[in-house]
Amino acid sequence: VPRGRTRSEEDWIRRIQQIFPTRNRHVLVSIGDDAAILKLSLSSRVVITTDQMVEGVHFQRETHPPVLLGEKALAVNLSDLAAMGASPSWALLSLFLPPDLSHEYLEAVLRGMARLARREGVVLIGGNLTTAKVLALDVTLLGTMTPGLRPLSRHGARPGDTLYVSGTLGGAALGLSLLRAGWRWSDSAARRRQASSPAMRGASAALKRHLAPDPELKLGRLLARHALATSAMDLSDGLSKDLHRLCRASRVGARILAAALPLDSGAVHWLGEEQALRFALHGGEDYRLLFSVPPRRVRRLCRLVPLDRLHPIGQVVSRRDGVKLQDEAGRVVSLPPLGYDHFVSREAMRGPKRR
């Protein structure tokens, strides 16, 4: 829900929760988390999520290679299941097809999605087609939880827990800025083959992260299997906005250390540290996991999870202490939930120029 309206996305989600019938005995997790969880029998639990990709909102047809678009439409859903510690299994695909869409583009979208589906063991079991003014893909993804495992959720963070993210932040926002500045994935792929500089590799990686992010399925399952995290979610709308959501769900606050944030190296190169920090805080679509780990689990965490997936960025604090950022000079300031939409409208034009 865009700016200018009196109701935000959060407001509408709360309103929907009010309007619709409450959960029943089969519903373990419902509206408001990354995915819903149904307990269908003693032994079977189904985890379900849905996410849309809309032309002109989430992507531009001219700048998004169709194979990567198909991959991304599935990847953003895989990321939701990763955030629950679930294993993806089945998908439904609703397609909204504009009259001017070429067969070749749609074929490539489907092939990109099928390639990722195969890699992650996902079977497409249904869907629907309709005409529409703009191209949109709406994927519903179903997965399973190993029986007995407690799924990850946004609800369990406790003061004293350490907050982690699973990788660098701000890369997807840099990728989007690059596209807006005229860079194209095809150029970047060509440049990469020429064994180009770290800066070029950074730009390529950023483009890739925006165009088709990697969901953290292995990490999510590891966190759930070993009960390492008290809460988790995937970062789709930017750390600042998503952290507020996690804190609201867990009824806690957070203190983030700016110096600890794993900045995207491409963003640092192309935009400088200050802007890279803003991208890391407020840029969306990185699809890293944000999770909280209690002190007693940290040793085990470090033994079981590869260190490149473990970036401690701050602490969970009590709710009354709010959501704050400690900057590199030691000042503690409020961290507003700026998030993705607001951010791109302000910042994208300051991205690098095409060379």
Added chain:
Amino acid sequence: VPRGRTRSEEDWIRRIQQIFPTRNRHVLVSIGDDAAILKLSLSSRVVITTDQMVEGVHFQRETHPPVLLGEKALAVNLSDLAAMGASPSWALLSLFLPPDLSHEYLEAVLRGMARLARREGVVLIGGNLTTAKVLALDVTLLGTMTPGLRPLSRHGARPGDTLYVSGTLGGAALGLSLLRAGWRWSDSAARRRQASSPAMRGASAALKRHLAPDPELKLGRLLARHALATSAMDLSDGLSKDLHRLCRASRVGARILAAALPLDSGAVHWLGEEQALRFALHGGEDYRLLFSVPPRRVRRLCRLVPLDRLHPIGQVVSRRDGVKLQDEAGRVVSLPPLGYDHFVSREAMRGPKRR
């Protein structure tokens, strides 16, 4: 997928089946039926479907009362589960919201959907919101099958079976024609209160059938519970198109008797018998069930199913005899799958004028 393209909706569905990984051991029914069925454990089966409502394609915002739009977006999915003999339980709702949509309209859409959800015992467990150029609702609906029951599907019709529809046909197409001719639901509701003529009641019923059809959940469950039908599907795109789909899935043909078709009485009144027959054959969105019953089950069928839901319309024949219509003069002609889209573009303008 509209005319003018070289690939039809059917073509794309086949192409998607080719591109995507094949079914796995949990998938009992997959792409190409009204819903998919997953066997998750010995005792639990989940039935899943998804269907979209897109502004400008499936409805016009000005003529579709929002409460009925919300109801219909769920009803078309309930109808898919009815066609499998399943019981609906959980839904996800993806909303595509244009900037000019009023809060009041969206609130009413949600309330309409929630009312029907409550009535049918459906719990909303998740969804997603995005901005978009036009309003669209994409519902994913999950249901359950009683363990041990064989779900209905499009695949089991055999030559010699009798074909039934569960109610009159052509009403929804008349309703759409009335809307296009300037009739409004609010007028119709007002007229109905005045204890108006059968013609007015017919117009009101037709408007209602287009704006918010009744899914045949009870009938579907009854057919599945007592193993009465060899095949079933819901009529969303018009009898002629959907009958071809059922026949293709079952590898059979069909002989329909024009004189046996239960014409919508409003359509007969407003358009005459000839046009009412065309609406019954090719008009979409009636959301009746079409099902086939073997001779040995007919007696039981008539004992268990209310007679107003049982309209025999013809016979299943062998595949090589094709899909044919016997007209009232006894001539047997081929029945082309004209279906909904083609139909409205040719016929809608011949609907009744507003008075």
